[in-house]
Amino acid sequence: MTPHLSRLTNAHVTWRALTAMIAAVAAVAGSFAYAGLTPAFIGEPAATFVVETMPAAIVNAVLDTLGSFAEPASFLLALALVIAVLTGVIFGALQFGAVADIQYLAVPLAGGLVWLLAAWTTGAPIAAIAAGFPAAAVVGIVEVAAARDPLSVRRDRTVDRSKRATLQAGFGTLSLSGLAYVAGRRRTPDSSVPYLDGGTRPPVAERALLTQANGDAFDLPNAPGLISEIGDFYTVDINTIDPIVDRADWSLSVTGAVSSEVELEYDELRDRDADRFYSTLRCVGEDLNDREMDTAVWTGIPVTDLLAAAGADEDAAYAVIHAVDGYWNTVTREAIERSYVVYGMNGRVLPREHGHPVRLLVPGNWGEVNVKWISEIELTENRQAGYWDERGWDGTGEVETVAKLWSVDRGDDGTITVGGHAYAGLEGVETVEVSTDGGDTWVEAELSPPLEGEPRDVWRQWRHSFEPTADSHEVVVRTIDGTGAVQTEEPSGAKPDGATGWVSRTIES
Template identity: 45%
Template structure:
């Protein structure tokens, strides 16, 4: 065999192996969708776990959601490479013994997929995809005597890979990628309906901003593939410095005395005027009902099914909620189905989703984000966001947005239309929740946003600036700071052309 023929053979083998890797990923996705059984899911988790903290921080602040997507794209590429290497090794072994390569390629892909996710069904689908590609490449001849034959084999492999990948995307998008976790609650309770009606009635009529109960709630996770839990097999363990460990299953938890709350969540890593702040009606059980009286202990570590963990002082959990419904329906999978933690007044990043354990600690420990330099367990910064600039038919300009100060509540929002020289009090939506703390209770305020709007006659191009004052009388800080490590601060401004 000439050097040219050897080179062509190696290129053909590489191209077929790569196509087989793509098809294997497509087959796995077709069977599993975007669930932990998908072969790329554990690879993505490894990528996340091994990304340097500085890179994570830079990505959050600079790339935002794009950084998360690029990380998952890297995981997909690595998964294709793993399958491709296995398919290539299997083909080399088959060639050595003069046997068809497709059975070996299929078995190799099954082994890799099962080794990654432990799921047999998606593993068999990955094997079928890889075997089909190699079989297409081998169809008709076992050798590649000339360049045109090499090209035909590679083209057949590529065509089969593209077809399998396309079918995988279509089928996989119907599996595990939807937003629902379990069955909706049989009936939205009268109390939740009343709260949703209240929020609808109190929402300001301002085009371009979310109503008081968000239509599209933001989602941020450490991994690209969410856990896919079953409420029937789920349980919450209370462990650590307790008299006796306890387990609560879903039926027991949902059978306890429940409460409904408006709660706003805001992402610590968002930009100052970003869109990652939303509100919902949450239904759940007070954390203290499960922990009981623990006056001598310091902290609690909350752990999740996706290996996320966060530590809280006991005082922070006095008004925390174990939520299992969102707006009257079972939690969506992407928001922590079947049960998540809501800690009033803290940044959204530490409100643990897919909760599986509450460990009572005797000594403080760093949580997931604290280990990476963030300070999510601090109280949220006060902010007034400017998201709407509407030019009305009568020539006036309407500006609007949301304001939020955690459990401190919002007292007022002020608007300047001359770059901060003079200020006017904006119109606020009525509060969604009033403080109703009885004797001995520690509830410090409504952990919920308010809408604001201001309509005025413009006088040429101008700069609009907004700022908020919380219910303690403290003005939103003017000094601008980046999101890392304790959340962004500053007054929001925007240039407006009449």
């Protein structure tokens, strides 16, 4: 075996592979420290790749198994993919340097290849330096430490010296990762957003609606009021890292079956007369008693204003809604004509996680059609399958009626108060009935006052107090909507078109 090839023995290769993995972790940590959770982070392209290429069967299995943990799991998978790819690249640089027998060649080679890969995938060459430099630093530390071991008289870099140097670099990278996490969180855009008028509280019109809702709300332990706080409002989308869209660069176009296409910029949207209204969103993928259902005060303009300006064809029965992140969905003409493009949430500028600068709001329909980061409304005569349609879901229609049992409060006098929220889409909630004997007998629950305004697409709180007469009670709850229809009793899972059934819960006395 030649001297050069002898450096490719199993022992050398093992420790170079470990060095490469440590350098890859350092590269990811450095990138996060500089970019935070933004599109310039090296993990973002991998996250997009995972979302776009994962088969529908696996996506649905992950959603069914992990629920709200599916998105973090997807992100971790993306990070593992990035580290694996970077490890391979850096390992190749180390092997090439060993064969070439050029001392420290692997240092610039590893750093340069990592930078090149990061710049190519993210489109951010400056930010890519934050990935390339830590990778080169780890390789350099190992190379220098292994070459300058004062305890050995041998000139060749031995496996023992490589072990020691690699472990030292590993401990250093672990410390770097902790600091990088802190720095990266600070670099990640803050979820706190300014008020719509730039003041210190919501504008007058939004404040009036918020005040009304807060005054009418029940105080239910472990349950939200009538208005969900922005930070607690559920978020579901196809991204692990949300896009950053500058309002100055944003525009919305109305295309397809129209007399003339219309394009609206952000400032033009804000200059139009706005509507303020309550509306509830519910995720089609949630389990029956999950908490992916929330309500906010929204600010925006009716889509009908834009359709009229574009001269929408009467034969256009559908609208395909496109988003900046590549997401799309299809709604009926009837649904789009009662929709809004909104730019405000609870009196604040629409947050990034909820589609900043502008999203679609379709009152009464499942959450998946309320497209965030909206960029185009395309009118068509024929229905086109949406993003989730292609993955086996059918959640573009109106929501299923539901009553949630979220709160149990035991009073000092022994009484038990149960409560939660009921939602029936555009039909509105008329009555909530509660049974404490497993459904044999029913009584009406107390309801919060209906929030005024149109559309009626808003939840109501309910509560019911009873004195326990047994060691435990099977509490069941159901909703009757504004048409007199009783909530569907037959249980079903979330897929394909939303969970149904009556929520029941065993309450111990």
